[in-house]
Amino acid sequence: MDDKRQRARVQGAWARPAKNTSRPAPVPTAAQPQCWRSDQVMPDKKFTYEDPTEVNRRVPEPRIIEKEGCYDISTAPSGVSRLRLFPLFIDPKEADWMFEQLRSEIPWTQKTNLGPDGPYTEPRLTSWYGDIPYTYSSSTLRANSHWHPLLTALKDRIEEVTGYTFNSLLCNLYRHEKDSIDWHSDDEPALRNNPVIASLSFGETRVFQMRKKPPPEDHGDYMYVDRVHVPLDHGSLLLMEGATQNDWQHRVPKEYHDRRPRINLTFRTIFPN
Numbered sequence: 001m002d003d004k005r006q007r008a009r010v011q012g013a014w015a016r017p018a019k020n021t022s023r024p025a026p027v028p029t030a031a032q033p034q035c036w037r038s039d040q041v042m043p044d045k046k047f048t049y050e051d052p053t054e055v056n057r058r059v060p061e062p063r064i065i066e067k068e069g070c071y072d073i074s075t076a077p078s079g080v081s082r083l084r085l086f087p088l089f090i091d092p093k094e095a096d097w098m099f100e101q102l103r104s105e106i107p108w109t110q111k112t113n114l115g116p117d118g119p120y121t122e123p124r125l126t127s128w129y130g131d132i133p134y135t136y137s138s139s140t141l142r143a144n145s146h147w148h149p150l151l152t153a154l155k156d157r158i159e160e161v162t163g164y165t166f167n168s169l170l171c172n173l174y175r176h177e178k179d180s181i182d183w184h185s186d187d188e189p190a191l192r193n194n195p196v197i198a199s200l201s202f203g204e205t206r207v208f209q210m211r212k213k214p215p216p217e218d219h220g221d222y223m224y225v226d227r228v229h230v231p232l233d234h235g236s237l238l239l240m241e242g243a244t245q246n247d248w249q250h251r252v253p254k255e256y257h258d259r260r261p262r263i264n265l266t267f268r269t270i271f272p273n
């Protein structure tokens with residue numbers, strides 16, 4: 001990325017003419033123009049190099065994760081941030097009919113949040129399953145306490161494979177390329193410290209982007225942070241564990257060419273109070 005801040009700040013300066021020069025520089029007089037003719041001798045000058053005062057920082061290329069595996073994306077005092085990707089968690093044929101059922105049978109709604117510039121409607125549809133309502137961005141999603149049987153079956157299958165248990169689910173429907181979710185971490189107090197999030201995707205592939213939170217000395221500047229991109233395909237499962245929600249943010253950005261609908265289910269564990 002071309003950015004002014006990327007340029008090396010090399011400082012140099014024209015040194016003054018050496019004191020004991022054998023060729024004295026001609027002094028311009030009123031009769032002489034204030035420029036040098038080709039037959040005149042230039043004053044003896046040297047270019048002196050000084051070390052750059054600032055380190056040249058590069059914007060790192062995003063790391064692309066698309067193969068099945070377990071990836072430690074960072075290690076910090078807060079712990080290891082770990083992703084586990086299962087690209088074909090659901091067989092594509094099975095995923096096809098699941099997608100259709102979820103799209104038509106989940107009670108989708110469009111939530112209105114309160115941001116710094118006032119209320120705004122989310123650019124996607126959502127539905128929340130759990131024992132208690134879910135509050136984020138200063139507004140609350142009513143809980144569907146009666147789980148759709150397909151959602152229960154998917155939760156059971158994920159619990160069996162991962163060894164984790166979940167009691168809540170946020171469903172997201174991205175209707176087209178303009179639907180998105182902005183940078184955030186799943187770090188609401190009700191999720192407690194180091195929550196495990198299991199994210200199951202159906203339909204159109206969209207890129208799940210992650211960026212590491214910057215160190216305090218960068219004062220909230222995300223320019224040079226590490227980035228990870230995970231294209232989430234039809235039937236894929238992504239598990240986020242450890243310090244991932246503490247140390248990283250994620251989003252699914254808008255796209256600029258046609259995209260078919262996509263459903264994402266994020267299973268979580270909510271602790272009341």
Ligand SMILES: O=C(O)CCC(=O)C(=O)O
Nearest residue numbers: 170172181208252264266
């Ligand atoms: O759609 C996705 O893959 C991400 C959803 C998400 O970030 C969330 O529900 O918090």
